[in-house]
Amino acid sequence: MAQPFQFELVSPERLLLSEKVLEVIVPGSEGEFGVLKDHSPFMSTIRPGLLKVRKDGGQLLEFFVRGGFADVNASGLTVLAEQAIPVSALKADVLAQQIKDAEEDVADARDDDSRHKAETLLSQLREIQAALKAA
Known part of the structure; x- marks a missing residue:
């Protein structure tokens, strides 16, 4: 044991x-x-x-x-x-909404710095979602 x-x-x-x-x-x-x-x-x-x-x-x-x-x-x-x-602590519906919001933030970014921050967050959220689906 x-x-x-x-x-x-x-x-x-x-x-x-x-x-x-x-x-x-x-x-x-x-x-x-x-x-x-x-x-x-x-x-x-x-x-x-x-x-x-x-x-x-x-x-x-x-x-x-x-x-x-x-x-x-x-x-x-x-x-x-x-x-x-x-x-x-992770909820699939909340995560999906956060991903949608982050995608909108990427599309709405007005400069490279804002776009980079939004893309980083979006990437992190997608990593979480992928890990949950693989479980």
């Missing part, structure tokens, strides 16, 4: 999770990988996707993550994500 290990999920805004877990599945840039207690140390960059955390008792938590890196070491796993959002 899997043994618990320390896991931390950190975004620029806040610490989302810091506790003992049984397993974490990370969307690494070279492919998904699973981490259990006493995993060999390594680092990986992260691609947009779903990070899955299995807690003691079988509870599964899912987070959309984009960018950043994962650090597996003797003390556990730390994921520093550019963006991390609990999947439970």
Whole structure:
């Protein structure tokens, strides 16, 4: 049976999770990988996707993550994500409306700076939507 290990999920805004877990599945840039207690140390960059955390008792938590890196070491796993959002906080209809609004912002942009900001937001929203559809 899997043994618990320390896991931390950190975004620029806040610490989302810091506790003992049984397993974490990370969307690494070279492919998904699973981490259990006493995993060999390594680092990986992260691609947009779903990070899955299995807690003691079988509870599964899912987070959309984009960018950043994962650090597996003797003390556990730390994921520093550019963006991390609990999947439970994402609503498909709200996301679809945000994408529509962002598309309008791109079309209405009057200068390169405004267009770039709108395109960046639109890209991030589409990454979230794609990760949810793939789940």
